[in-house]
Amino acid sequence: MARPPIVDTHLHLWDPKKLRYAWLDGNPVLDQAYELDRYNAATEGLGVEAMVFLQCEVDTAQYQDEADWIAQLAKVDPRIRGMVAWAPLEKGRAVAADLERLARHDILRGIRRIIQFEPDVDFCLRPDFIEGVRTLADFDLSFDICVDQRTMANALKFAAQVPEVPMILDHIGKPRIKAGEMEPWASEMRELAAMPHVVCKISGVATEADHANWTDDQLKRYVEVAIDAFGFDRVMFGGDWPVAVQAIEYRRWVEMLDGILASASDVERQKFWHDNAVRFYRLETAR
Secondary structure (H helix, E strand, C coil), rough: CCCEEEEEEEECCCCCCCCCCCHHCCCCCCCCCCCCHHHHHHHCCCCCCEEEEEEECCHHHHHHHHHHHHHHHHHHHEEEEEECCCHHHHHHHHHHHHHHHCCCCEEEEEEEEEHHHHCCHHHHHHHHHHHHHHHHHHHHEEEEECHHHHHHHHHHHHHCCCCCCEEHHHHHCCCCCCCCCCCCCCHHHHHHHCCCCEEEEECCHHHHHHCCCCCCHHHHHHHHHHHHHHHCCCCCCCCEEEEEEEEECCCHHHHHHHCCCCCCCHHHHHHHHHHHHHCCCCCCCCC
């Protein structure tokens, strides 16, 4: 059973010598350059047709520089067909000027703010932030939700307030896999999936487990809950490379998902690996 062409909806690229990423400090696995040559080596033979770049928590003063760099890389490798950038959404409607500058790049598809990194657990409920997210609708942009268990409950309240903006839950909401916890995550996933403007990336799962001691069955339980909650019309593949290499190699992740999807129909597998990503991120399959 041949796998459909892959659209990777969650690609990171960085070089600490080009831009500053403070969060990489002290991480020997990640604090090095990860650019297209290494991604191509990691994905060789897997049939990656297109990619969506996700912002990498570059120092905020350089977020426009990161976007400019990725736009240039997209000219080198036109498989980079989408970009989800960082923007100061807490500025409320005033963020429109920042979005206008980012929108110079025709691959811009959305904005991500990593809610879990904010010290204030109520950050995503602040009125100015919500107004900033609502402004994305004026630019036909989506919002990537990146949370953990600590911030998931507020993310539900947040998403419910902005139904006009398409949203993507990254990394299946980062359940506490290492601790073996299924609730309240599973119930919250069903609650979020009840909102029709939200879809889910099946990505970053092994990273939430014990990096050295996870099992296929352990990860499978969480992936199946996520797919069951959202259904095959609203899930999509994400590699989360290179963050995921701390726990799993790219090829191993793809092979594991092949196993989990073995009982899915050809149509469902086509949606998961390819079609949902193209539709949601508005990607063209050829340029």
